[in-house]
Amino acid sequence: MIDIQETSLSLRKRIVLAVILLVTVTSAIFAVAVWKIKVGLEEVVFGHMVDSQLELLRQATDDLSSIDTDLLNGWVLYAGSDLQQLPGRLQELSAGSYHSLSVEDQYLQVRVSGEGLDKVVLTYDITEWEQQEHWVLEIMLFGALLVLVIAAVSGVKAASTILSPLQRLTSSLNDIKPQQRGVRLSAEYNGKEVAQIAQAFDRYMERLDEFVSREKLFTQAASHELRTPLSVVMGATEVLESQPDIKSSSNESVHRALSRINRACHDMQGFMEVSLLLSRESAHPVESDEAINLSELVSQIIDEYRTQLNDHNIRVEQHFINEIPLYQSESLLQVIVSNVIRNAIQHTHDGEIQVIGSDTTLKVIDTGSGISDEHLSQVFDGGFSTRPGGTGLGxxxxxxLCDRLGWKVSIDSQVGSGTCVSIRFEHHKK
Incomplete structure (x- = not known):
């Protein structure tokens, strides 16, 4: 099942954060720019106004200390002996213009002219302007927060709108069953951004459908075509076995050869049954009316591999604690068990293989080369093999087959110590 809930949430968060960040940065840049322009204009306007006023006072009289400053509303002139009354912060100022100096709960525009005894300080109270400026700043901050909230809400709605088609596509993909064929989705998303994704998926499904169709056709055709020559071989073997001279023959090699031919034909029939089962996704394994004795089946398979066991100098031990009656197709069981045992033989030299069975589990334990942790998770993947020249199909x-039967197969291995393949039977009783 496709699960992109986490991805969707993460993408939604990224969209919302992107909208909030964009709006916040833009608003902040705009607010700072407006603020800087306002402060700059005030500084220029008030500075020019104070300079002009001081110049007018100089033109009106040579003795600035004689001017009655009470006549100047909001203005204070310090000259001559009045300089001793300057607030501490203003006494240290050198000649120049100063904007928005905080002095005794007031904001002043200050102009300092001259030095020493000729020093003149003119101040203008701009407290009301500064208070309005602070109100404007508070309004701007409130507006920024409001814009931030609006941006967050808009981002959430935009993310939902953007992700809605993608979530619908995800839901449609999750609803597709493995056995469904001919599924196409792009027609539902024409004109939407996800249409390209849906079209790419449709192209993939089309190739997959063609591949599955070819595989099924090949499997069915191969199984059908193999039945005829296989029946001929089995019929010819039966004829040979019925011959009086062969029946009465004491030549064990002849009887053994005929027995191996019969067994090979039987195995081939089992393989065709398995192939047809796996080619039909909805097909269920055929159950047997009679219980299959697993210990006897294992003994038979080991006997078939006797030559390889002798070549590899492998000892085989069988331990069956309880009889295991399995009501499954003997062909399927033979394919499963023989592949596990053959895999143990191929990876073991001068060692031992133990086959341990109980009423619920079959274990095949070897003392072979083992499998590294790096490769252990890949051993059940088709085409992967740790043996040079191996097909990786076993x-x-x-x-x-175990998945189809509802059984559990697991593998545990250690490099240099060997491997244990365990098959847990479930729903095996009739």
Whole structure:
């Protein structure tokens, strides 16, 4: 099942954050620019006004200390002996213009002219302007917060609108069953941004459908075409076995050869049954009316591999605690068990293989080369093999058949110590 809930939430957050960040940065830049322009204009306007006023006073009289400052509303002139009354902060100022100096709960525009005894200080009270400026600043901050909230709400709505088609596509993909064929989605998303994704998925599904169709056709055709020559071989073997001279023959090699031919034909029939089962996704394994004795089946498979066991100098031990009656197709069981045992033989030299069975589990334990942790998670993947020249189909086939039967197969291994393949039977009783 496709799960993009986390991805959707993460993408939604990224969209919302992007909108908030964009709006916040833009608003902040605009507010700072307006603020800087306002402060700059005030500084220029008030500075020019105070300079002009001081110049007018100089033109009106040579003795600035004689001017009655009470006649100047909001203005204070310090000259001559009045300089001793200057607030402490203003006494240290050198000649120049100063904007918005905070002095005794007031904001002043200050102009200092001259030095020493000729020093003149003219101040203008701009407290009311500064209070309005602070109110404007508070309004701007409130507006920024309001814009931030609006941006967050807009971002959430925009994210929902953007992700809605993608979430619908995800839901449609999750609803597709493995056995469904001919599923196409792009027609539902024409004109939307996700249409390209849906079209790409449709192209992939089309190729997948063609591949599955070719595989099924090949499997069915191969199984059908193999039945005829296989029946001929089995019929010819039966004819040979019925011959009086062969029946009465004491030549064990002849009887053994005929027995191996019969067994090979039987195995081939089982393989065709397995192939047809796996080619039909909805098909269920055929159950047997009679219980299959697993210990006897294992003994038979080991006997078939006797030559390889002798070549690899492998000892085999069987331990069956309880009889295991399995009401499954003998062909399927034979394919599963033989692949597991064959895999153990291929990776073991001068060692031992133990086959341990109980009423719920079959374990095949070898003392072979083992499998590294790096490769252990890949052993059931089709086409993967740790053996040079290996096809990697054996354990993959075992996993697929066990999944179809509702059984659990697991593997545990350690490099240099060996491997244990465990098959847990479930729903095996009739």
């Amino acid at each position: 354990l993959s086939l075992v996993r697929r």
